[in-house]
Amino acid sequence: MILQVENVSKRFGGLQALQDVSFELPEGQILGLIGPNGAGKTTMFNVINGVYPPESGRVIFRGEEITGLPPYEVARRGLARAHQIVRPLNELTVRQNVMVGACYGRKGLSYAAAARVADQVLERVGLAERADQLAGSLNVAQKKRLELARALASHPYLLLLDEVLAGLNPTEVAAMLDLLRRIRDEGVTILMIEHVMQAVMNISDYVIVLDYGKKIAEGTPQEVANDPRVIEAYLGDPKLARCLLEGEESDACPPSEKGV
Amino acid sequence: MKPWRQPGFWIPLLLILVGGGVALVVRKDTLREMTFTLLMYVALASSLNILMGYTGYVNFGHIVFFGLGGYTGFYFISRHGWHLVPAALVGGLTSALLAALLGLAVLRLRGAYFALATIGINEAARAFVNNFRPFGGPTGLFVNFAIYREYGGAPQALWLTYTLLLITTLVAVAVSYTVKNSRFGLGLLAIREDEDAAMVMGVRTPRAKTIAYVISAFFPGIIGTLFFFKNGNVEPGDAFRLHMSIEVLVMIMLGGNGTILGPVLGAAAYERLRGYLLTSPLFKSLHLAFAGLALLLIVLFIPAGLVGWLRRRFPVLRRWLE
């Protein structure tokens, strides 16, 4: 198990954001973390990578307890994260952005080595020709790829991806999924939060469903899609529930999710 | 990435060497005095830039390190008869040590709160020295004229001080280049752009910020010792002028925050402008008002400063204007 989350709870004032959540993530898989808005998915990420300490529970990464460690210590142990709201370092070049990931990631590369790694990674995510541009000048889709490139350059064991598909068009989604599969096949484990449901069902080896801060289901995509509790959680959006059940060819699916 | 192969590295150094070397060749006292002030501000601005330009933490108390380091160095010269060189080094190290202690506490504050705390530190330090007996209290310290004998007379002592300042300035600028183009500096720039994102990417932000603060504080400690030695005395009012911290800040903004050449050009331009305003009968009494107007225009219309603006406007120049 590369990551074990044990009985994690986190509260913000009167809001119980996470309640006694446990799950395990085997190495080399893609694990989808889904749930309606406000289910606590991003909070889960923040607890895993040390942005907030949990009130109770433990996070164990590669056999070592990392609960409550600051984010930079977690990052250096090989756990990288791409944010939902992209956070490029605007006044730095695209290459420098990626170099930060390489310099301060698991391998802690030297400046020169980081520059080489950055160029390789940028080539891979299709941003090579933008390397000398300021990151602030990229468009949203490019910024998403930059966010991923930064995480990849740190040579992580585990990659946390927070809605990297949101806002991309179907072609871009397909390309991104293809890239994620290849990353997994190289041995990097991926934990992803995703709202583009067809995509997550399509790519994940295993899915965990959160609702109101609690884990309500887990299993293979098929198991989860047929789980009555999951359908209930999504009842606020019955079309989506049906889309989940019937698969991507269903006419209940919103157009953006077709053909993925 | 060998720095000496990069024009962005040697252009500012060459400028300083030529500008500062003229006085050494010509050997005129008036020129030396003028260049001394100029070099002092170049070095102060370049060292403050390491904190402010790279990490984005605005420090209104840079002059605390000038004052306290300078006081310490001067204390060893005047009370214990030390030679200038070890005294200046001790001054620099004292400032660096102070920064390390302060930094661990104060750098937890972000944004305007940090800026406010540095104003408080500046005022507290001045008030403290005013009351600190070994440093002479409000009257300060001065050197006995006999001390110059060790240097072969007062003129020789002054020329030595000047040469040491020139070297310090060159080192400060070289260090600011090296830091910016290093792994460590990249972490600092990441902090400037988005501190939380930098942490998530693995930058040990508390440590990185403190180291930047320490490097930034080391140089003013040396410069303070040299400056007070040149003057022959030191008193709290001269050592902790909040105004001077802000002037140094203005110089950086003028040239370009976070660039290498910017603080050098900015300091030179500001000093020359002030010199001109002070000597011109038309502006003499209003020089402060004109300097304020210049600052306001920069802040409102070219916030990136001269070098920053040029880099943005003409990307080809980026290799040359670091």
Place this chain on the structure above:
Amino acid sequence: MLAQILASLVDGILLGFVYGLAAMGLSLIWGVMRVINLSHGAIMALGMFGIYLTFTHLGLNPYLALLLLAPASLLFGFLVYGVAVHRIINAPYLSSLLATFAVNMMVIGIGTAVFTTSLYNVDFSLGTVRAGVLALPGTRLAAAAAAVLITAGLYLFLYRTRPGKAIRAVANNRAAAALMGIPPAQTLALSFGIGTLLAALAGGLITTFFPFTILSGSGYQSKSFVICVLGGLGNPLGALLGGLILGAMEGLIPIVLPVSWVPVVEFTLFVLILLIRPSGLLGART
């Protein structure tokens, strides 16, 4: 001994009302627009010279002159906001620090050219009021009373009038207030104007009992920072209380320590509070 302590304490607290009034201006501007106004001290100095000029040249009673100073300083605040602050209100905070400092330099520069840096005073007295062991200068009592009145006026304005409520809304959430149809630029300009007005009036009150120079403002500005942090940045009523605390400290510390240690204690406390409780001893409102 006890009488001496009591006398120092009352003396300090009376002064504290005026300190608090000045700090309120700084605090309001920070609370509404997140700008640390480094022209605060210069504006206080302008207030001092405003009272000086009307008193010596027009023979106007200083308290009546405050009524003239108020609209004049409000307009000056609008001007400063329009010229120096409006354009950079959303820029990084360094910009507003430097822009207001630039205003400070211009005011002090012109002020020095006109008045030089020599000492002035307003030769005005209200006699001495005796109460038991205490002998209080009338001008200090009057200044404290004026500070209380102005504070009450400010609170009525902020809580009872439309523009005042708009200021509070903008302080709370500028974007949301704009969506509700509150014009942000006017409201920000008004807040800056009121902050300027408070600083100028405080400066004016100080002239009735202390001599001053064009540079005097910077010392009072530093005190205002300390007070704001004591009372919680962005909380005007906290600023008044902070002023009283600082005034009391200035009255009492000299009894146990030489008077020159007062600023050491003040600014050390300031940094410590920032570190331990940045929302201020009394907690910020926002």
